[in-house]
């Protein structure tokens with residue numbers, strides 16, 4: 001787990017999977033790919049394999065070890081619902097989130113159909129837990145709005161949208177059943193522009209629907225030049241949260257050994273998909 005994330009809407013990142021493949025225009029300047037590829041071939045570095053997808057099971061139990069209640073962005077460097085991540089492994093990730101319930105988890109995907117299918121089936125045991133937030137990325141109408149429909153039709157305690165990088169006016173968004181909206185522009189080399197009126201239109205829809213709205217950044221090639229003020233103020237609303245007490249140390253240690261025993265068992269049963277498993 002990485003503590004002290006610089007991402008404005010979370011406290012920490014947890015990456016039991018690393019690497020991904022591009023799926024839609026929002027991926028064009030993927031920061032995770034840029035970061036990972038910087039270290040390809042560096043012996044012993046966590047990203048020695050660059051952005052190639054791989055499971056990192058020794059990371060699975062980390063939230064159970066972390067005693068400070070936090071907002072945790074799950075797989076900031078990957079997509080949990082990537083087609084190459086086995087169902088059994090996703091279930092293991094969900095079991096950890098279920099057990100370490102003093103944290104809040106922000107699970108964000110572009111593979112919304114697979115997330116929905118699993119929430120209807122193998123993930124039913126966590127579908128309504130309020131401390132696990134299920135979200136989809138939206139960058140435009142064509143690719144993003146269908147994901148909103150998949151999310152709305154998924155059983156979930158809390159659903160959110162990350163509308164970033166916002167690449168065009170996405171028009172009317174049906175916010176029925178959506179509990180939180182984040183908006184941000186693209187940053188870094190080659191950043192595509194985001195217009196103020198696109199952002200304001202989403203903010204106004206959220207206000208009308210009484211959905212908490214979080215404006216992350218304007219972005220740009222040098223994002224520090226543009227900041228995150230919207231009409232002279234910072235918009236940083238969150239859904240209401242309730243925090244559970246941290247498990248006693250003895251119980252956490254038992255839970256950690258259970259998780260490790262479970263993933264060892266599951267990984268032994270995984271089909272060979274040419275995935276590199278770092279154990």
Ligand code: SF4
Nearest residue numbers: 020021022027030078
């Ligand atoms: S889905 Fe996310 S992590 Fe994967 S390539 Fe696209 S932006 Fe990067």
